[in-house]
Amino acid sequence: MLSSTSLHPLAPTSKRNFIGHGAIVRAGPSGKENPPSSSSSLPQLQVHRRAIHLAAASALFLWSTPVEAGVLSGFSGLESVPGPELPKIDFLNRWNEERRKKYEDLDSKFQSSPVLKELLEKSKQNKERNKRAIEDKYCLRGAEWGIGDCSTDGMTQEEKEAFIEELKKRTAAE
Known part of the structure; x- marks a missing residue:
């Protein structure tokens, strides 16, 4: 059997006590909370909330400060110690000097060789040709869509078709 003073959830609420907002509140006959008779719990709740906010703000402030490096903060490291x-080994010095001269001679021969000059010229021509091919491709796309520098707005239908055909020929040839 349930008594009216038990804390069972199904017990009548007329005489049951429960804790709400940090203060003991007595439920009235309607089941609603009746505030305590003293109003001292409200300022106490505000003090607790402010203390929590102050603690959180100070924790963020303290955690954001940089950490000191300590004893070795002025030490530049082992790399600075000579x-x-x-x-000096004469054999290695002579060998290194001979290798350096040999590589310099080979580099100068390669820089003045006709093979390198031919490759540089082909590279320049390919760059120009590829640039023109990309421009033609985007010009064709713009003409088909009617936008950009190659737009066909203001042309008759025959002029548009001839212009697009010419662009297709140029892009297909390359």
Whole structure:
């Protein structure tokens, strides 16, 4: 059996106490909360909320400050310390000098070779041809859509068809 003072959810609410907003509130006969007789719990709730907001703001502020580097903050590292002077080996110096001269000679021969000049000229021609082909392709697209620099607006139907045919021939030839 259920008594009227039990805390069971199905018990009558006329005499049941429960906690709401940090204060004990007695439910009235209609089942609605009756506020406590003293109004001291409301300012106390506001103080708790402000304390939580202040704690969160201070935590964000403290976490955003940079961390000091510590003892080694002025130390530039081992890279700045000069190493010991290594002994010079005549054989290796002569060998390195011979290799350097050999590579310089080969580079100068290649720079002045007719093969390199021919390849550079072909590269320049290909660049110009490819640029023209791309321009023609986009001009054809603009003419078909009626937009851009190659728009066919203002042309008669025969002029449009002739212009588009000429563009198709140019793009197909390349």
